[in-house]
Amino acid sequence: MTGTEEEKPAAQRRSTVRSLLRLWPYVRPVRGRFLGAVAVATTASAMSLVIPLALKWIVDGPIADKDPSGVWLGGLALLVLGVLEAGLFGVRRMMVAGPLTGVEARMRAALYRRLQRLPVSFHDQWPSGQLLSRGTTDLMLLRIFLAFGVTFLVVNGLTIALGFVILLLQQWTLGLVLLAPVVPLVILCRYFEVSYSRAARTAQDQVGDLTTVVEESVLGIRVIKGFGQHRGQERAFAELSARLRGTEMHKARLLGVLWGLIMALPEVAIGAALMLGMVQVADDHLTAGALVAFLSTALALRWPVESIGFLLAIANDAAAATDRYMQVMDAPLPSPDPAAPATAEPPLPGDGLRMTGVEFRYPDAPPEAPPVLRGIDLHIRTGETMALVGATGSGKTTLTALIPRLHEATAGRITLDGQDIAALPRERLRRLVSVAFEEPTLFSASAGENVLMGTDEAREEELLRALAVAQADFVHDLPEGHRTQVGEQGLSLSGGQRQRLALARAVVGRPRFLVLDDPLSALDVHTEALVERALREVLATTTALVVAHRPSTVLLADRVALLSRGRIAAVGTHQELLHSNREYARLMSGQEHHPQAEGDARR
Structure with a gap:
């Protein structure tokens, strides 16, 4: 450039x-x-x-x-x-x-x-x-x-x-x-x-x-x-x-x-x-x-x-x-939000999150390169939490970015309660779906303002609830409480503190669909256990996809999907996959497997 x-x-x-x-x-x-x-x-x-x-x-x-x-x-x-x-x-x-x-x-x-x-x-x-x-x-x-x-x-x-x-x-x-x-x-x-x-x-x-x-x-x-x-x-x-x-x-x-x-x-x-x-x-x-x-x-x-x-x-x-x-x-904008069709798809409250034949390749990828994701078929039922597990480079983060349309799927269909996300206005879609990224980005604002970016309703009771869920009570000990400025990129906080604020931002709006990309990676064992306990209450009331690398995070989920070579290789409970899938067992034991053609290095 x-x-x-x-x-x-x-x-x-x-x-x-x-x-x-x-x-x-x-x-x-x-x-x-x-x-x-x-x-x-x-x-x-x-x-x-x-x-x-x-x-x-x-x-x-x-x-x-x-x-x-x-x-x-x-x-x-x-x-x-x-x-x-x-x-x-x-x-x-x-x-x-x-x-x-x-x-x-x-x-x-x-x-x-x-x-x-x-x-x-x-x-x-x-x-x-x-x-x-x-x-x-x-x-x-x-x-x-x-x-x-x-x-x-x-x-x-x-x-x-x-x-x-x-x-x-x-x-x-x-x-x-x-x-x-x-x-x-x-x-x-x-x-x-x-x-x-x-x-x-x-x-x-x-x-x-x-x-x-x-x-x-x-x-x-x-x-x-x-x-x-x-x-x-x-x-x-x-x-x-x-x-x-x-x-x-x-x-x-x-x-x-x-x-x-x-x-x-x-x-x-x-x-x-x-x-x-x-x-x-x-x-x-x-x-x-x-x-x-x-x-x-x-x-x-x-x-x-x-x-x-x-x-x-x-x-x-x-x-x-x-x-x-x-x-x-002059750079092209994403395709405009679709006009409301005369006969819109009726919501299917029990259908949850469904991916059908989803494929994705990066726009700047060479034509001969295989897609990062291909033939993704996945169904997360309403109220269910699914863990997404895979080796580094298998495409986990890329897959989670397709749900809020941070990237547009190259082919296939993604639906939320039966409604195609490509037919939903982005503003409405991003009210339905909340995301916590692996890198907990914070802005030059107060701790409370960073959390409330996750909702249009800036109510203090919602802020306090989200801080409690994310075990971010350290905010109350800051010099000005949640009104304390956290500085550029939140560098005045530790990595674990930044991650907990990012998690609070994801849950503050009580989203119907929650996407968490390895949300506990920077936490110590004690804090991780406390956050997991609080997260179970949140996950019980939402439909969630959680990228997980550790067994403790996987155990938060009802079912697990294994992503390998850009495809969903297996779906089942943690115990089922441990006994039936050797690649999953290696990942959970910490012996990460790197099969050939893992997909895009950007995950």
């Missing part, structure tokens, strides 16, 4: 203009203020072209006639024009600041909403630092472009066009001399755009890679320190930093060459026009005031012309940032 533009097929490359035009839907709500600011800036820039005309009048009028009052009047006019120009530029800044920060905020909110709605398979493939850099660095570049770059590309372009019209009307021969560098400058800018856009995209991708390394280092600081790997992380960071610095230096060299030539060519043309103009003044073909006005106009155009390289760099950075932003916004 960090490929540069050079690695993309030519058909997928976008021009800078086409990329930037994709920002229009976000700018359209503030287009009135935006276009007004462009008009104000254009008027202010036009003032700089009026000043040379005032100078012509002063030189050929009051100065030539030795009229002091006229000189003072001319000086006052120049002062008013200068103050007016500065004031208008200040007004432009105030006009765009508020609306464009609003555009940035809306784009960031849209990106966040999109990330929340994109499927788990998308997040599996993208480094978090790449996504983070799109919501921070890239949007900052877009704000700079919209607030400054696009305005002055328009304003300076109009100023240059109007200025050359004035120059040609003043003295067309000298105007043609100043127009001579236009063709080489256009060729130069075209070459620069292609080269710089590649470098800009590469640099922004490298910022994403660097952000990923920093984020991983912060989150994994205990592992790094525990294994003494800080020097290795520093080397990895230094290598990525050096790579990014090299790309930025390449960008600086490109911009330096462009800017140097853009400044040099017009200066040569102005020098040539000055020499030719002085000859014409000496031959009385041109007045001194007309030459002063011509040169003042040419000098007034220096900044608009010299800024071309700088503005093109901003535009290319913004185009690359737009492409990266749209890469996420």
